[in-house]
Amino acid sequence: MSELSLADAKKATRKAAREQVSKPAYYGPSSETSEPSLSDSTTEETEPADPGRVDHKSRRQTRLAHPSYDVQNLPKPLVECGCGSCPDACDPLYDDRTSFRNFYAQEECPLPQPMTLKRAREAYLVYQVSSYNSDDRTSALERTRVKHGKLLGAERDTFQQFEDVTQIFLSLRLSPIGRSGRWLEPVKLDNRLHDSWGNVRDVLDYHLRDYDSEYVAITATTVSAATPHRHVLVYVDDPDDEVAVEVAQAAVDSHVRNTDGAFAEDHPVEPGERDAGMVLHDPPRADEVSEDTWLYVLDQRGREAFPMTAATMQYVANQRPHWSLAPFCEDGKTGDPQSIKLEGGAIAWATPHNWLTSSRGFKM
Ligand SMILES: [Zn+2]
Secondary structure, eight states, rough: OOOHHHHHHHHHHHHHHHOOOSSSTOOOOOOSOOOOOOSSEEOOOOOOOOOOOSSHHHHHHSSSSSSOGGGGGGGGGGOOOSSSSOOGOOOOTGGGGGGGOOOOHHHHOSSSOOOOOHHOOOOOOHHHHHHOOSSOOOOOOHHHHHHHHHHHHHHHHHHHHHSEEEEEEEEEOOBBOOOOSSBOHHHHHHHHHHHHHHHHHHHHHHHTTTTTEEEEEEEETTTTTTOOEEEOOOOOOEETTOOEEEHHHHHHHHHHHSSOOOOOEEEEEETTSSSSSEEESSBBBBBBBHHHHHHHHHHHHHHHHHOOHHHHHHHHTOOOOOGGGOOOSTTTTOTTOOOOOHHHHHHHHHHHOOOOSEEEEEEO
């Protein structure tokens, strides 16, 4: 796409949003879970696998990746000087810079290092909002909006293609705290999730070998500690409701067995409860879909009617990390710049892995 057409597309999208959506245009869906205290103290209500009390101060001092990590794999704005002798202008956050430039610690410093989570959150916000407001760069939030429509459209196609869908819903987690009691680098956590996923997928393939099925896997971060975790939605053509909870149990067991830092007690599989593994023979649909969501789907998938999104899909799709930018990209700027969700966005930007993947037939 040429720069001109991208700029035109952005203008047209903003205009359409202003005209068609009555509330402040284009707010991303918010997570269904409310965010705990944003201060650097501790929080007590936490998601499974996060520690019971989260010390946010030490968590935010943790670097995005281990010192041995090749910083060339990180986006330039998330890398800072580690030698102590570079000029201030090398720092991506120097002088409140708000745009990309051609002078970065990643290239200039002899000992470049990944930013701490606290600084990475600041850099993520500054650079992504700058991209959003630019006519020649595309922000992570804009990409998320486009993908949101495609994601829900692909689910719609899957529901229509299969006679009777049974859905398997998995929540695969791991502890953000290492054996030494230290916070682990988020990129390392995401690598662990990534490395064991192939085994989980093989287990699902084996158990579902007699069925037509498709899956989509979405990585998000916890609201209590920005810990990466993976949600998997499997759609199985299962008119006789034969697929049982043992399939979910086998997949969860594989994750626990193969993922460093994943424990069985954080992954209960109880039929009828909302836990690490569920099998839904008649997957409930979302009660309502936001106007914005309708707009994204219409935008991406044409104007025919579509069945309501599965409640599980809505829950997962709304957790995608770059929605955290939405409050900062609209007039009014109501977002909290210390939000844990922004830390999740920074981690998503930092990781080399794709946080939205699917089987070949689940066409996004
Ligand atoms: Zn340096």
